[in-house]
Amino acid sequence: MTNRIWQRAGMLLVLALLYAGCALFVPHFSSWGNTEGLLLSVATVGMVSCTMLFCLASGNFDLSVGSVVACSGVVAAVVMQKSDSVIVGVLAALASGAFVGLVNGLVVARLSINPLITTLATMQIVRGFAYIASSGKAVSIAHESFFELGNAYWLGLPVPVWTCALFFVLFGFLLSRTVFGRDTLAIGGNEEAARLAGIPVVRTKVAIFVLQGLVAAFAGIVLAARMTSGQPMGSQGLELEVISACVLGGVSLTGGVGSMGAVIAGVLIMGIVQNAMNLLNVEPFWQYVARGLILLGAVLFDRLRQSRS
Amino acid sequence: MAPPEPLLAFESVSKSFGAVRALSGVSFALGKGEVRALLGENGAGKSTLLKALSGAHAPDSGAIRIGGEEQRFGSTQAAFRAGIAVIYQELQLVPELSVAENLLLGQLPSRAGLLDARARDARARELLARLGLEIDPRTRLGSLSLGQRQMVEIGKALARGARILAFDEPTSSLSQRETERLFELIRELSAAGHAILYVTHRMDEVFAVCTSATVLRDGALVKTFDRLDHAPRTAVAAEIVRSMVGRELSDVHGWSARDLGAPRLELRALEGPGLAAPCSLDVRRGEIVGLFGLVGAGRTELLRLVYGVARSTGGRILVDGQTVKPRSPRDAIAAGVVLAPEDRKKEGIVPVRSVLENINLSARRRNLKLGSVLDSTWERDNAALHIQQLAIKTPSPATPVRNLSGGNQQKVILARWLSESIKILLLDEPTRGIDVGARAEIYRIVQELARSGVAVLMVSSDLPEVLGLSDRVLVMREGRISQELARREASEEEVLRHALPLDEEVPA
Numbered sequence: 001m002t003n004r005i006w007q008r009a010g011m012l013l014v015l016a017l018l019y020a021g022c023a024l025f026v027p028h029f030s031s032w033g034n035t036e037g038l039l040l041s042v043a044t045v046g047m048v049s050c051t052m053l054f055c056l057a058s059g060n061f062d063l064s065v066g067s068v069v070a071c072s073g074v075v076a077a078v079v080m081q082k083s084d085s086v087i088v089g090v091l092a093a094l095a096s097g098a099f100v101g102l103v104n105g106l107v108v109a110r111l112s113i114n115p116l117i118t119t120l121a122t123m124q125i126v127r128g129f130a131y132i133a134s135s136g137k138a139v140s141i142a143h144e145s146f147f148e149l150g151n152a153y154w155l156g157l158p159v160p161v162w163t164c165a166l167f168f169v170l171f172g173f174l175l176s177r178t179v180f181g182r183d184t185l186a187i188g189g190n191e192e193a194a195r196l197a198g199i200p201v202v203r204t205k206v207a208i209f210v211l212q213g214l215v216a217a218f219a220g221i222v223l224a225a226r227m228t229s230g231q232p233m234g235s236q237g238l239e240l241e242v243i244s245a246c247v248l249g250g251v252s253l254t255g256g257v258g259s260m261g262a263v264i265a266g267v268l269i270m271g272i273v274q275n276a277m278n279l280l281n282v283e284p285f286w287q288y289v290a291r292g293l294i295l296l297g298a299v300l301f302d303r304l305r306q307s308r309s
Numbered sequence: 310m311a312p313p314e315p316l317l318a319f320e321s322v323s324k325s326f327g328a329v330r331a332l333s334g335v336s337f338a339l340g341k342g343e344v345r346a347l348l349g350e351n352g353a354g355k356s357t358l359l360k361a362l363s364g365a366h367a368p369d370s371g372a373i374r375i376g377g378e379e380q381r382f383g384s385t386q387a388a389f390r391a392g393i394a395v396i397y398q399e400l401q402l403v404p405e406l407s408v409a410e411n412l413l414l415g416q417l418p419s420r421a422g423l424l425d426a427r428a429r430d431a432r433a434r435e436l437l438a439r440l441g442l443e444i445d446p447r448t449r450l451g452s453l454s455l456g457q458r459q460m461v462e463i464g465k466a467l468a469r470g471a472r473i474l475a476f477d478e479p480t481s482s483l484s485q486r487e488t489e490r491l492f493e494l495i496r497e498l499s500a501a502g503h504a505i506l507y508v509t510h511r512m513d514e515v516f517a518v519c520t521s522a523t524v525l526r527d528g529a530l531v532k533t534f535d536r537l538d539h540a541p542r543t544a545v546a547a548e549i550v551r552s553m554v555g556r557e558l559s560d561v562h563g564w565s566a567r568d569l570g571a572p573r574l575e576l577r578a579l580e581g582p583g584l585a586a587p588c589s590l591d592v593r594r595g596e597i598v599g600l601f602g603l604v605g606a607g608r609t610e611l612l613r614l615v616y617g618v619a620r621s622t623g624g625r626i627l628v629d630g631q632t633v634k635p636r637s638p639r640d641a642i643a644a645g646v647v648l649a650p651e652d653r654k655k656e657g658i659v660p661v662r663s664v665l666e667n668i669n670l671s672a673r674r675r676n677l678k679l680g681s682v683l684d685s686t687w688e689r690d691n692a693a694l695h696i697q698q699l700a701i702k703t704p705s706p707a708t709p710v711r712n713l714s715g716g717n718q719q720k721v722i723l724a725r726w727l728s729e730s731i732k733i734l735l736l737d738e739p740t741r742g743i744d745v746g747a748r749a750e751i752y753r754i755v756q757e758l759a760r761s762g763v764a765v766l767m768v769s770s771d772l773p774e775v776l777g778l779s780d781r782v783l784v785m786r787e788g789r790i791s792q793e794l795a796r797r798e799a800s801e802e803e804v805l806r807h808a809l810p811l812d813e814e815v816p817a
Contacts, residue, residue, distance in 0.1 A: 177683050179674045186670060189659035196618070196656050197670045197725065198642040256661040 010301075011249055011265040018269060022276045029279060036157065042271035043160040044069065044235070046264070047219040048242045049249075050171035051212040053263050055115075056246055057175070058208055059188035059255025060108060063119040064100060065216040066238035067126035070231065072097050072220035074130045076146075077139035077230030086146045090221055097217020098210050100126055105209030109202045123239070130232035139230040150225030160222050167215070172260030184208060188255025244291070245270045248298040270294070314377045315340050316504040317362075317473050322371035324357055331357040332528045334371065339473070339504040344495060346515040347508045348553055349525035350744035355508050358525070359475055362506070363395040364388030375473070394466030395475040398482070400458055402465075404451030409433035411450050412464045436464040440494065456487025463494065474498065475506040480514060481741060484603045485809070492518045510744060511771075512546050524552045553745060562752050562777030569780070570594030572630075573764035574646075574733045576615070579624035583610025585788025587624055592733065592764040597755065599779030600768045602808050607788040608768040609651060612735045615766075616648040617641040628732060642671060645732030649722045649739060651768075653715065657722045660711035664703045665692040667710045667721050672728035695724035699754055716740075716747025723754055734758060736767040740774060752778055772801055784808050 023030040048065050055062045072093040080089035104122055108115045141147075152159045175181035183204050186194040195201045224230045249266025251258035273294060277287050315338035324332040332354045339345050349355050360366040362373065364382030372379045375391055382388040402411050409429050410417065418428040433446035440460045450458060459479060466474055476495075480488045495505060495518050507519055515522055515537070522534040532552045537545055573594045578587035584607050592598045602608045613619045615626055617635025626633050628644050635641040638648070650656035658667055669688050676687045692706045699720045703713055710721055719739065726734065736755065740748045755778065759765050769775050775782055782799040784792040784807040792807035 177685075178681060179677070179683060182666065182673070182683065186659045186662060186666070189661045190655070192656050193659050194670075196616075196638050196648060196650055198637075198639040199670070200637075200639060252661075256659065 011262045011269070015265045015269055015272075018272055022272055026276045026279050029276060034275070034279070036161075038271055038275045039161045039164075040158050041275065042267050043158075043164040044219045044223055045238065045241050045245055045270065046164040046267045047167050047222075048212075048216050048238065049245050049263050049267050050167045050260070051208070051215040052242045052246050053171065053249075053251055053258050053260065054175065054181075054184050054208045055212055056243070056251045056253060057188045057255060057258040058184045058205060059191065060115040060205065060208065061119060061243075061253075062104065062209065062212050063116065063239045064104060064123040064126055065212065065242060066235045066240075067123045067130065068097050068100050068213055068216040069220035069223060069235040069238055070233070071100075071126045071130035071133075072217035073224035073227075073234065074134045074139055074230035074232050076221050076224050077141045078133055080141055080143055080146065081139065086143050089143075089146070093221050093224075094214060094217050097213040097215075097220070099213070101210040101213020101216075102206065104213070105206035108209065109205035127232075134230060134232040136232060138227075138232070141224065141228055141230070147225050147228055150222050150227075160226065163218075163222060168260060168264055175258070175260055180204065180207065185256055185258070188252075188257075190256070241270065241291075244295045247295065266298075315374075316343075316376060317506075318374040318377075319358070320372045320374065322358070322361055322368045322373065324361060324366060324368050330528050332361070332368070335525070335528075335530045336371075337523050337530060337533055339506065341502045341504060342499045343521060344499050344505040344507060344519045346519035346522035347506055347525070348510075348515070348522055348549060350553055350746055353525040353553075353744075354528040355525055356477070357528075359395055359477055359506075359508065362388065362393055362473075362475055364393075389469060389471070392470060392472040393475070394463075394469070394471035394473070395477065396459065396462050396466065396479060397477050398479075400462045402450055402458060402462060404449070406450055407447050408437070408444060408450055408453070408461055409446035411461055412436050412446070412468055414465060416469065432468070436468055439467065440464050441490065454484075454487070456483045456490065459483070459487075459491065460494070471503075473504045473506070475508070477508045478510065478742065479507075480509070480511070484605065486603075488514075510742070512549065513773075515549070516542055516546070522549060524549060526553060550745060562774070563749070563756065564778060565756075567595045567756075567760055567780070569596050570762065573628065574615070574766065575625075575627040575630075576611075577625040577627065579611075579614060579621055579626060581610070581614045581621040581623075582619050583607045583788060584614075588790055589624075590766075590783060590790065590793075592766050594762050594764055595759050596780050597759050597765040597767060597778055599775035599782045600766060600785060601770070601772065601775045601782060601804055602768075602785030603770070606785040606808065608785050609737055610788075611785070612648060612737055612766070612768055615641070615646060615733075616735060618648075642729065645730065646735065647671075647726040647729065647731050647733070648735040649719065649726065649737065651737035651741070653718050653722065658710045658718050661709055663707045664696070664701070664710050664713065664721055665689070665706040668692045668695055668706075668724045668728060671725055675729075691728055692724075695727060699724055699727075700750060714744075714747070716743040716751065719743060719747070719751060720754070723751070727758070731763055734763050734765045736765065736769075738769055738771075739767060740769075740771065748774075772804060775799075775804070776801065 028034050052062060052065065075096045076089045076093035079092040080086060083089065100122060104119055107113050107118045150160055154162055175184065183194065183199045186199055187201055187204060191201060245266040246263055247253065248269055249263035251263060273290065274287065277290060318338040320336050321334045322332055323334055335358060347355050347358065357366060361368050364385045364387055374380065380391055412433050413429060418425045418432065430446045437444060437446060440463065442457060442460050444457065450461065479491060483491065499505060509515060519537060522537060524531045534545065534549065571594055572591040574592040576588055576590050578589055580587050588611060600608050610619065614621045617637045617640050628646060633644040635644060635646065654660065665688060669691060673683060673688060676684050678684045696703065696706060701720045701724065702717050710718060713721065740751055743751065755765060767779065776799055780796055782794045782804060783790055784804055786808055794803060
């Protein structure tokens with residue numbers, strides 16, 4: 001029983017200890033200003049983690065999200081320039097993300113191509129299109145109303161933080177309380193058994209990738225609104241940050257296991273460590289080392305936990 | 310003259326996992342040339358004993374002696390060096406490598422640091438001759454049949470000088486002929502002075518190949534039969550079964566006549582992959598039809614066509630008189646046709662998910678609230694109902710289904726289909742690898758389903774099971790249905806006569 005509580009709450013406990021430790025020893029960490037900045041800094045990773053959780057839980061993988069985030073920002077900026085309409089720009093960006101997801105999904109699910117290879121390919125293709133569409137330079141946006149999406153405040157917190165929180169709730173519900181979510185876990189747990197139990201495996205997988213593309217595109221739109229421009233070179237390595245956060249949150253890379261609560265904990269742990277290192281003036285180069293060590297530690301910790309149960 | 314030192318001796322071997330005592334004080338010995346059957350229900354401790362022997366688990370107390378010397382294996386390699394080889398169901402071979410490389414895995418001959426291919430092939434040929442395999446040592450292992458691969462695994466053990474061989478249900482994926490060949494080899498090994506431990510569930514195999522038997526129950530040794538030929542076979546078999554389950558099992562199948570209704574499943578000249586000729590058959594409401602045949606006869610392929618896993622290329626499938634065209638299992642389920650597949654671990658259960666989820670895996674999408682939200686009350690009640698009705702042994706509905714025994718996993722799959730309104734149940738090897746006690750319960754469940762009007766089509770290579778449970782037996786041979794036999798006509802000889810390849814004589 002204690003084992004089960006530990007399994008369920010392990011990461012939350014680590015999160016609580018980490019937060020308490022930082023609050024005690026890192027100057028300015030618990031100030032409101034810093035808390036707000038911390039939450040805003042995890043918003044992009046947080047949103048994309050929601051659908052990455054589905055992707056990993058179904059036994060798949062998506063490396064293209066970083067490129068989709070950058071590309072959708074560029075698409076939004078370019079289309080807004082050309083059409084002079086915020087709505088058209090946003091819709092075009094969302095459509096571009098959904099399209100990339102659809103391609104990923106169809107190739108992986110229909111043609112049974114390894115998702116790692118598939119999304120490694122689309123990651124580069126999409127990044128290329130982001131540069132092509134922007135001629136390699138940041139595309140500035142002139143629509144003030146669009147910036148609201150990234151910079152407005154609501155009840156004392158920036159809108160992206162609220163959006164991210166909404167996604168956590170929405171996708172958490174989707175995973176645990178709907179057939180789609182549970183089918184996702186069953187497919188990750190044993191795809192053949194899921195198919196023979198009448199689960200629409202191909203359709204579910206395609207839906208997961210399309211959702212992933214849509215959410216990454218949405219995160220890219222919000223980021224563009226914060227930056228007031230679409231940046232083709234942005235969000236490099238975001239896919240690794242997102243996957244790290246999910247793995248830290250106990251999502252099994254072999255599929256079938258994952259929960260939203262733990263992923264939120266994983267996202268916050270990564271964010272807090274990053275934030276604390278910034279406050280402590282740790283050199284950026286060392287921050288890479290620290291992040292890698294944390295991920296390695298989390299995986300070892302997970303192995304230890306599994307071998308004990 | 311003092312009795313010779315036994316080759317292998319277990320002395321009060323005990324092993325616990327947490328609070329569970331997997332083995333308690335097991336002692337018995339094997340002499341040279343002895344073939345000892347190790348029997349017991351699932352969870353009786355057979356696998357733990359094999360793992361202790363193979364060095365995978367160190368016993369908590371007690372000793373394992375080989376030729377009188379106490380062994381303390383730190384690893385499976387150490388056990389291997391001591392002359393022990395355990396042949397598991399999952400073979401430890403590399404399909405991509407050649408037969409010769411697999412035989413000599415880890416001990417390829419070399420000259421001046423370079424692989425000596427000629428010596429390798431010569432050594433491999435020698436081993437293959439001993440195994441009675443007529444194959445080129447350079448053949449890729451992956452292209453061999455399962456039976457041949459198992460022979461290679463045995464050859465690998467011999468190449469390393471194993472004196473003690475333990476087999477874990479070696480025939481479960483072998484054809485009749487391959488099984489015969491394996492038995493011959495075991496007899497040869499026994500004659501050459503090897504000691505053999507043979508784990509099995511099947512009584513006919515015990516008498517076919519073993520010279521003695523040891524029965525485990527709940528981790529303890531219940532009884533050892535030093536000789537199996539001292540009394541009539543049926544009496545010894547009854548005694549063995551009694552000591553395995555601790556109760557008398559007069560008729561595990563418990564068949565009784567049922568009222569049969571109109572045809573529920575009709576196949577009309579069905580054609581498709583794996584079938585050599587169009588197949589036609591009927592299964593009536595309330596009927597259990599057994600489909601017997603050797604591995605490769607097309608039985609599983611036929612079920613897969615009906616279940617929409619494979620596409621038929623001709624003919625018709627009718628359910629309650631209506632033509633159906635299942636393009637996927639999903640379509641089949643919608644038409645009331647369900648399948649409990651042959652390989653439960655790979656195709657039946659989702660191991661990491663809970664018993665509750667595995668039971669509700671299919672029916673949950675038809676029991677929603679507000680149109681699309683899972684109904685957790687329904688999920689809980691439905692799981693609880695079936696856990697109770699089918700007597701599924703699980704610590705809780707939230708336990709991952711991989712922690713259950715094979716018999717209980719099969720019950721979970723049956724519970725999944727009992728949660729749907731089904732018309733036709735397709736069973737593929739419903740009790741493979743399942744112990745006697747759980748088998749009897751599964752037979753009971755299947756018959757109750759039939760009594761409620763479900764049509765059951767059961768594929769099995771367990772002949773007593775087919776004869777004991779079926780109202781009618783269909784025999785398949787080489788991709789076509791070769792014979793139909795009513796229950797009273799279906800004898801072992803008659804069924805085998807139609808199942809064996811045409812060019813072979815029926816063994817008397």
